[in-house]
Amino acid sequence: MAKIQMKNAIAELDGDEMTRVLWEVIKEKLLNPFIDLKVEYYDLGLKARDDSNDGVTYEAAAAIKRLGVGVKCATITSNAARVTEYKLKQLTPSPNGIIRAELDGTVFRKPIILKNIRPSVSCWKKPLILGRHAYGDVYKNCEMETDGPGKAELVFTKADGTEIRKTIMEMKGPGILQGIHNLDASIESFARACFFYGLSEKLDVWFATKDTISKIYDGTFKQIFQHIYDTEYKEKFEQAGIEYFYTLIDDAVARVMKSEGGFLWACKNYDGDVMSDMVASASGSLAMMTSVLVSPDGVFEYEAAHGTVQRHYYKYLEGEKPSTNPVALIFAWTGALAKRAELDRTPELSDFANRLEKATLDLIESGTMTGDLSRLADPPAKEIVNSWQFIDLIAEKL
Missing domain, CATH: 3.40.718.10 (Isopropylmalate Dehydrogenase)
Structure with a gap:
């Protein structure tokens, strides 16, 4: 079967943990067999961001601007526990926050509606x-801890050197501040x-x-x-x-x-x-929410609205195949492909994106779904499958 051709590339931003695992499965089973996939790849996994001092995040944002379309896997925003777990040099900022600021965009999130959920x-x-x-x-933000009493002030220094000061709090003891x-x-x-x-x-x-x-x-x-x-x-x-x-x-x-x-x-x-x-x-589920970042100059970045599914990832590392819902990850790809098709005027690519979405929703509405949706299904689910089985069944429909 001849693969669908793409005229221009999409900026692909890889992520972390369970979503990173499923991201690769989605490409292997649902995209690469049908599309001659053109992407510029950026690894936004936590360790890669730390190693590059977030340089890779800024490079990815620039690529989205240049190409007009990006697709992003879920990523970790580090905390103290993650610094220890991943042996990081420092606490890393939110990659989503960086990209949003670089694109000056607005995020629109919309639930995926199903007849049986x-x-x-x-x-x-x-x-x-x-x-x-x-x-x-x-x-x-800018934040700090204070170790004793003192005055907390908000200070703005104008370009001409003059200052505006406001007292935030006369602190009686240790505390925290955020600007x-x-x-x-x-x-x-x-x-x-x-x-x-x-x-x-x-x-x-x-x-x-x-x-x-x-x-x-x-x-x-x-x-x-x-x-x-x-x-x-x-x-x-x-x-x-x-x-x-x-x-x-x-x-x-x-x-x-x-x-x-x-x-x-x-x-x-x-x-x-x-x-x-x-x-x-x-x-219905956090995995049933589409998300697109839109910049004022018409640049689009699609992603899942949920996180990296840490708990399922630890089960995966122990040898299990968890029933993680990949729908929002699939729809991140279909959204990006459809937008690429619109910009490049390639209707066959747009048609494929629509067919992939339909195959995904038809499977769930037929009664086959992941565990998170089975608890909400009415009528009850006929079959509960793990993530790999779910993706394989969508591929069969395609």
Whole structure:
């Protein structure tokens, strides 16, 4: 069988642990037999990032910009335990945070809906899409420990050398400090991306912060969103019959749990990280959530929304073949291939991406699935398989 040809390459970013193992199986069984796969490969495994002092992460981000499309496996963001486990030189920052900052993009996460997997929130009838700001907050923070009493200050030194100072706390003893930031330009890109996505998909857009408490930081987000909506999108939204809605984030959570879904919920960076996992889990499984990072200049990076599945990886190292759900990893590849096909005008590649997604969902809806979905299936699963069996059955369908 002649393989489908690609005109241009995709930036491929490899990852860690169980997802790295399955990433290779997906390529071997579901992609390489059917596509003459063109990629620029970057190893973003934890040790490779540490060895290169994150140089490989910046190289990967540059490749995504240059090629227009990237696909990324899940990666570890290190903590103290990981430094010991992997014998690292230092604590490494979030590679996702670096890439988001380099691309100045917004992350859109959408649950994959199945007929036989009902969401935990019974009123949800339509996909609830999360738009996550992709810059700043705790992902580019500065933090320290203090070993005794003292004054903690926030200091901004202007270009002309003058300073603005604010006292954070007169600390009575040891403690911890953290400084976070954001940029007006990045918030503006975030707002425009959310309004553009909402308009293109004919979705209401919700935005929520806590501006009653964080009057300057969160308040600035609120003001910028409202200004861009009023000056650039209000008339377009009204013509499309959709609306922009702002509320406090605690109110948004309460409303979301009583809604039917079918709208775009825009969140700041950390809020979006947490809420997208909540939506994914309530929709069925963390492995059933697509994620795409979109930059203002039209660059796309696709990935799974979940982590590296550490617990299953340790079982794998002991010789087991765990029942890890690979659907989000498969859909990261199909999303990237479909976008590459759109940009290169190669309909046969787009058709393959659609067929791979359909084969994956048809298999689950026929009653064959991994363990995480079997606990939620209605009617009950007919067959529970491990990851390798699941991928082999998709390959048979293809």
